[in-house]
Amino acid sequence: MNHRLIMQSLRKVPELSYVNAENVARYRAIMRFFYQEYQRLRYWMKPAEVYEGVRLLGVLQGYTLEQCHADLDKLVEWKNLTVRHDGGRATTIEEYMRKKYQYSLTPYSIEIERLLETLESVTGYGGSLEPTLFDTIAEDLFEVRNKVDMFEPGEALELWERLYQSFVRLHENSADYIASLQTVHAETMMMTEEFLVFKERLRDYLQNFMQALQHRSYKIEDSLLHISRQMRKRFLACVAEDAINKPRIEEMPSKEELIEEYERGWENLHRWFVGAGDEPSESMLLDQATKEAIARIVHCARRIQERKRQGLSRRQELDYLAKWFYSIDDMDEAHRLAAYTYGLFATRHLQGEDRRESDRSDMSMWEEIPTTRSIRSRSRKRISGHKREYVRDQRERRQMLKQEILAQQQEERALLEEMLRLGRVRIDGLGMMTAKNRLRLLQWIGRCMATSSKSFRTPEGMIVSLKFPSPKQEAVLRCEDGVLTLPNYELRFVMESSLFAFKEAAVTAENE
Incomplete structure (x- = not known):
C-alpha cells in the first residue's frame, strides 16, 4: 500500500x-x-x-x-x-x-x-452457513486455472468480483453465525426445554456445512496450489485492465495500485484455505469451531433430557413390576420378564491369555479352559491385608525395544541412502516394494505436503522435497501386499552439504 x-x-x-x-x-x-x-x-x-x-x-x-x-x-x-x-x-x-x-x-x-x-435492524450476530459458496469458489478458481489470460474484455473482472465476493460472504457469514452460538443468549436458550424442539435441525444444519467444508475445501486448496505466481499475476493484470477500461466519472487509481489491491485480496483467499507458513488455515479453524458447536449442542440436549428424567417418579411403575414378578411361579418365565425389562447388562472386558487346546470350530466356549484373573475391589474402605506389588524389572524389555527401534532406523537409513544415490525418483519408476518401505514412502510424501515448502530435513541432514505431477497423471505402486494407485509424485533427495555447495558455486559463478 x-x-x-x-x-x-x-x-x-x-x-x-x-x-x-x-x-x-x-x-x-x-x-x-x-x-x-x-x-x-x-x-x-x-x-x-x-x-x-x-x-x-x-x-x-x-x-x-x-x-x-x-x-x-x-x-x-x-x-x-x-x-x-x-x-x-x-x-x-x-x-x-x-x-x-x-x-x-x-x-x-x-x-x-x-x-x-x-x-x-441488527439484533444479534446474524450470519449463515452457505455450503453452495464452496462450489462457486471452486468453479471460479478452476476457470482461472484453465484460462489464465485468455479472457474476453470484461470477463476477468466479472470472474474476480464473483470469486472474491463469494469468499468475503463465506468468511463473514460463517464467522458471524458461529459467534452467535457463543453468546449469553444462546447459552441461556440451550438450557431451556424449548431448545429440544429445533436441536435436530440446528445439528443437521451444522453437520451439512461441516461436510461441505471438509469435502470441497480440498478441491479449492488444490486449485490454489496449482495456480503459480506467474499465472496469478497474468490473471490479476487482466482484471486491472478490465477495471481501467470500465468508464468511471470518479478518479481511478493506477493499474499498479489496482494490482496491488487485488494481490492483497488473493493473499487473503490463499491464507484462508491453505494457511501461511506453520499457521493453520482459517478453514481448519472454522471446521474445529463447527465441531465444537455440534458437540456443545448435543451435550446441552443430553443434559436437558437427564434433568427431565430425574424429576419423574417411577414408583407406580416399579410397584406394578414388583407385583408382576411376585405372581410368576416359573423361573424361566421370570428370566424372560427380566430380560424384556432390563435388557442386557453392561459388559465387562476381562484381560487374559487365550490358551486353546483344540482347533475345533464347533467347540463351545463353556468347554474352554478358564482363565483366572484377580479383580481388585472397588470399595472405598481401606483393605488392611492387601497384597504388596513390587517394582518389576523392565531392563530386558527396554533393551529388546531399543534393538527393534535401531533395526527400523537402520532399514530407513538404508532406504534413504539408496534414494540419495538415485537423486530423484518418480512413483512410476519404483519397482516392487515391501510393505515397510511403502509406509515410509507415504510418510515422506505426507511430511512434504504438510509444509509450505513441500520439503523436510531428516536427522542425517538430507533434504527430501516433493514435486506435484500434472493434473490427472497417476501411477501404480506395486507392493508385496497389494497394488496402490496414487498421483505420480516426484521425490528429490539431496544432502544439505551438497545443497550448500551447489548454492555457493552458483553465487560464485554469478559474481564472476
Missing part, C-alpha cells in the same frame, strides 16, 4: 460529525430524508423541499425554515452534502433575496446512512 492510500485511510472523517453533534436529531432527520429521496432516484433537493419533508416526519417540534437553512450549511461544511446553484427563475421575493441552491448527498454520506439503516 503506497503512502497516499495510507494517509487517506488514516485521515479525519468530518462526515461523521453530524452523528454525534449537539443538534443530532435535526441533522439525522435531514440526512434520513435525503437518503429516502435518494432511494427514490431524486438526487437534488431545494431547501423548501427539505424543510417540508423533515416537517412531515413529525419528530421536530417548532422547526423553522431558517433553522433548516443553517443546518444545510453546516452539513455542507462537514462534507455530508454537496451544493450547486439553482439556475431557475425566482417565484417569490424571498427566493430572489436568498441565493437559490440545491443540495445532494455525497458518496460518503450515502454509505454512512446505509450503514446506520443496517445497524437499526
Whole structure:
C-alpha cells in the first residue's frame, strides 16, 4: 500500500460529525430524508423541499425554515452534502433575496446512512452457513486455472468480483453465525426445554456445512496450489485492465495500485484455505469451531433430557413390576420378564491369555479352559491385608525395544541412502516394494505436503522435497501386499552439504 492510500485511510472523517453533534436529531432527520429521496432516484433537493419533508416526519417540534437553512450549511461544511446553484427563475421575493441552491448527498454520506439503516435492524450476530459458496469458489478458481489470460474484455473482472465476493460472504457469514452460538443468549436458550424442539435441525444444519467444508475445501486448496505466481499475476493484470477500461466519472487509481489491491485480496483467499507458513488455515479453524458447536449442542440436549428424567417418579411403575414378578411361579418365565425389562447388562472386558487346546470350530466356549484373573475391589474402605506389588524389572524389555527401534532406523537409513544415490525418483519408476518401505514412502510424501515448502530435513541432514505431477497423471505402486494407485509424485533427495555447495558455486559463478 503506497503512502497516499495510507494517509487517506488514516485521515479525519468530518462526515461523521453530524452523528454525534449537539443538534443530532435535526441533522439525522435531514440526512434520513435525503437518503429516502435518494432511494427514490431524486438526487437534488431545494431547501423548501427539505424543510417540508423533515416537517412531515413529525419528530421536530417548532422547526423553522431558517433553522433548516443553517443546518444545510453546516452539513455542507462537514462534507455530508454537496451544493450547486439553482439556475431557475425566482417565484417569490424571498427566493430572489436568498441565493437559490440545491443540495445532494455525497458518496460518503450515502454509505454512512446505509450503514446506520443496517445497524437499526441488527439484533444479534446474524450470519449463515452457505455450503453452495464452496462450489462457486471452486468453479471460479478452476476457470482461472484453465484460462489464465485468455479472457474476453470484461470477463476477468466479472470472474474476480464473483470469486472474491463469494469468499468475503463465506468468511463473514460463517464467522458471524458461529459467534452467535457463543453468546449469553444462546447459552441461556440451550438450557431451556424449548431448545429440544429445533436441536435436530440446528445439528443437521451444522453437520451439512461441516461436510461441505471438509469435502470441497480440498478441491479449492488444490486449485490454489496449482495456480503459480506467474499465472496469478497474468490473471490479476487482466482484471486491472478490465477495471481501467470500465468508464468511471470518479478518479481511478493506477493499474499498479489496482494490482496491488487485488494481490492483497488473493493473499487473503490463499491464507484462508491453505494457511501461511506453520499457521493453520482459517478453514481448519472454522471446521474445529463447527465441531465444537455440534458437540456443545448435543451435550446441552443430553443434559436437558437427564434433568427431565430425574424429576419423574417411577414408583407406580416399579410397584406394578414388583407385583408382576411376585405372581410368576416359573423361573424361566421370570428370566424372560427380566430380560424384556432390563435388557442386557453392561459388559465387562476381562484381560487374559487365550490358551486353546483344540482347533475345533464347533467347540463351545463353556468347554474352554478358564482363565483366572484377580479383580481388585472397588470399595472405598481401606483393605488392611492387601497384597504388596513390587517394582518389576523392565531392563530386558527396554533393551529388546531399543534393538527393534535401531533395526527400523537402520532399514530407513538404508532406504534413504539408496534414494540419495538415485537423486530423484518418480512413483512410476519404483519397482516392487515391501510393505515397510511403502509406509515410509507415504510418510515422506505426507511430511512434504504438510509444509509450505513441500520439503523436510531428516536427522542425517538430507533434504527430501516433493514435486506435484500434472493434473490427472497417476501411477501404480506395486507392493508385496497389494497394488496402490496414487498421483505420480516426484521425490528429490539431496544432502544439505551438497545443497550448500551447489548454492555457493552458483553465487560464485554469478559474481564472476
